[in-house]
Amino acid sequence: MDLYSNDSGSGKTYHDLLLRSDIDAVIVALPIKNQPEYIEAALKASKHVLSEKPIAENLNDAEQLIQHYNKNIDKSKVTWGVAENFRFLESYAYASQEVEKLGRILGFQVKVFSYVQPGNQWYGKPRYSNFQSFQMS
Secondary structure, eight states, X not given: OOOSSXXXXXXXXHHHHHTOTTOOEEEEOSOGGGHXXXXXXXXXXXXXXXXXXXXXXXXXXXXXXXXXXXXXXXXXXXXXXXXXXXXXXXXHHHHHHHHHXXXXXXXXXXXXXXXXXXXXXXXXXXXXXXXXXXXXX
């Protein structure tokens, strides 16, 4: 995992940076298919991580990364956050509070619809067809 910079080289790889005690956290904003490897390496090195969404290119890789985080990382020492701005919307905060009142949730399904104005880069594009139901354990 070499750095793509003029000062990359021996002793300056991503893994070398993770060994430094003066680095507490990293932001991972890479092509989606590469992110899981870098996220996991930073977490293993006890670095806080803020990563871009989605966290992986497919559901299987995403689930493996989440399982690794949940089973192997001491969350009292290391935090992993995903750069998802929707969680701060008032409507999402309200929905979260209401869902907590329901007790243990065994599964959920979400469909999101929004208006896309003509001229927008996504206008007229086929809709994504890979909506997933997610089962919580």
